Amino acid sequence: MRLLTLRDDDQLSLDEFPGDDIPTYTILSHTRGTDHKEVTFKDIIKGRGxxxxxxxxxxxxxxQAAKxxxxxxxxxxxxxDKSSSAELQDATNSMFRWFQDAAKCYVYLSDVAVSSSIGRDLSSQRTWKPVFLRSRWFTRVWTLQELIAPKxxxxxxxxxxxxxxxxxxxSVNETMSxxxxxxxxxxxxxxxxxxxxFDIHMPLIYGEGRKKAFIMLQKEINQTLKAECE
Incomplete structure (x- = not known):
């Protein structure tokens, strides 16, 4: 697992931690912009971005992590490193555990602007919560596990x-939705x-379609349940 650190000059650096020897860390959940706007693995390695x-x-x-x-x-x-299909597959299969093991998860809502749209009165949720619940973050599939997994x-x-x-x-109803x-x-x-x-590991086959991917997931779930019953 690779982790970032932020130096005093606001420069980012990466450290790699093999196996289970991983220090305490925080994890970011966000909605990604277009590729040319996001800082990538290669940007960090080359000191750019x-x-x-x-x-x-x-x-x-x-x-915030430093605070x-x-x-x-x-x-x-x-x-x-998303240019490596093997690394991307391993990361996808490990993602839930990484979020689960994080000391904290910070959700950054780029489309919830408190100062410009709803004022800075954070004492009353009625003033900003409708905007909050309409955030794009709540429409993305990946953010579901990022909401559930961390403590x-x-x-x-x-x-x-x-x-x-x-x-x-x-509320409970909001959780169900x-x-x-x-x-x-x-x-x-x-x-x-x-x-x-579902605590499932399986190969990623992009191009096979949602239906076939779901059938494979269901097969893996059934095999896991069968093994637990034996």
């Missing part, structure tokens, strides 16, 4: 204002994003 829109998001994240007394943090766009999930506005955590912000109307760029990801929820 400060001119990208996504860099400010990572700076906020690193600074919480944590040095290391994980961001999917930076910590996975601590904190939500921040575009300005970095802490809005609350998942225990204080959601988390899986509805979620979208993904690749059809198969609607299935692959569920692997961690």
């Amino acid at each position: 400060k001119d990208k829109a996504g860099y400010s998001k990572i700076l906020f994240y690193g600074r 919480d007394g944590l040095q290391y943090f994980w961001v999917d766009t930076c910590c996975i 601590s999930v904190e939500f921040f506005s575009a300005e970095g204002e802490l809005l609350g955590d998942k225990n204080s912000l959601f 988390w899986a509805e109307r979620r979208e993904t760029k690749r059809k198969e990801d609607a299935v692959y994003s569920l692997l961690g929820l």
